[in-house]
Amino acid sequence: MAGEGEFDFIRTRLAPLTRGHPAALDLTDDAAVLTPAPGCQLVIASDMLVGGVHFLDTDPPEVVAERCVRSNLSDLAAMGAEPLGYLSSIAWPRNLAQAWREGFVDGLASAQQAFALSLLGGDTTAGPGPLTISLTMLGQLPAGTALLRRGARPGDDVWVSGSIGDARLGLEIARGTMPADPFLLERYRRPSPRLALGQALRGLATACLDISDGLMADAGHIAQVSGVRLELQAARVPFSPPARAWLAGQGPDGLVSLVCGGDDYELLFCAAPAQREELAALAARLDVPLARIGAAAEGQGAVLRDAAGVVIETGAGGFTHF
Ligand SMILES: [Mg+2]
Structure with missing residues (x-):
């Protein structure tokens, strides 16, 4: 990445987004370690956004980040789950301005604030393609209570x-x-x-x-x-x-x-x-x-x-x- 190494970016920009959540291990380990509440099932939703397809090139980076987090949380809402945290995987275009990346992280921070959410892990890379962002949202609910699409009956x-x-x-x-x-x-x-x-x-x-x-x-x-x-x-x-x-x-x-x-x-x-x-x-x-x-x-x-x-x-x- 231009101007700032990947490890520096993780340490200075992404690690604070864990907000000290124990599952994230300060982003210093190979994977997150998460303990759901007793009797709960994990609910996992993943969303991928591609620049020029899912958001406008003129959308401010803060807005792109907020929409990513909020739409992903909406999938947990649809299942009846309570959010536990999320993983982010981002491929930045090589020529992307540093200010855009910082604005994006600011947007993640602001969305996290609104929903008391923590970043638990993920990956960043730089490539020749368009900006590609994948968030994976983790949630939980009491086992067997997930809201599904399949239960509607005539007369409902x-x-x-x-x-x-x-x-x-x-x-x-x-x-x-x-x-x-x-x-x-x-x-x-x-x-x-x-x-x-x-x-x-x-x-x-x-x-x-x-x-x-x-x-x-x-x-x-x-x-x-x-x-x-x-x-x-x-x-x-x-x-x-x-x-x-x-x-x-x-x-x-x-x-x-x-x-x-x-x-x-x-x-x-x-x-x-x-x-x-x-x-x-x-x-x-x-x-x-x-x-x-x-x-x-x-x-x-x-x-x-x-x-x-x-x-x-x-x-x-x-x-x-x-
Ligand atoms: Mg959905």
Whole structure:
């Protein structure tokens, strides 16, 4: 690496990110040694981000780091797990400015601060390719309680947390194709993983995931793995006030772009109708809005219907990587 050797970078920049966590052994050993709580299973999620593909070249390094950590935590939230720490593997382009790397580490530090998280290990290298970042997030939960995508049954309610489509609009703002709105931009740059909600849904939700590919695509994922059909009602999909204001100026395509836009990092889950009161109490206790947006039925796939019951064509729906 230019200007600063790899070992120096690990010692001066990365080692402080362990925050003295005993599992990290100050990053001086060959591997981390982690002890989960008694009776718990480890939950492990890995995410890879490639410059120019998963983030914009104009995104500040702090923002890239925050999005990496937060989206990875969202996968733990989707499983109902509590985070234990993470590993980072980074391939820096050889010509990357030192300031970019430092900004990236600052972003990791700030995300860690928000979630009391520690770096436990990883690897850094420099290469000829684009910036490539892989984070592996480790979490735990009581054995046998993980929220899976496969348990939805016909008759279950379909719920979603927070609001949908904000990050899609925030991305347009970051690209400079829409007027600035601090709330929407922040929803794209610093999504809030629903960790407390995910943990509280253990034993309540029959199926759960976090929305990264878009509401409709991810509803399709639950439908496929559970072997049910998800019937969603457009009028019940929750939108934030700025997203609502934007929608008011759009044709029907506006709604479709919000329900197919990705990066919401809200939880989409199914639960028996008998749980409605419990879920309402949970929403109040955690101060997380929960909207009941539809129901699971016999069949397959996910559809969105308008107030008259007519299916809204959403196309293939969602972000695909290939
Ligand atoms: Mg996910």
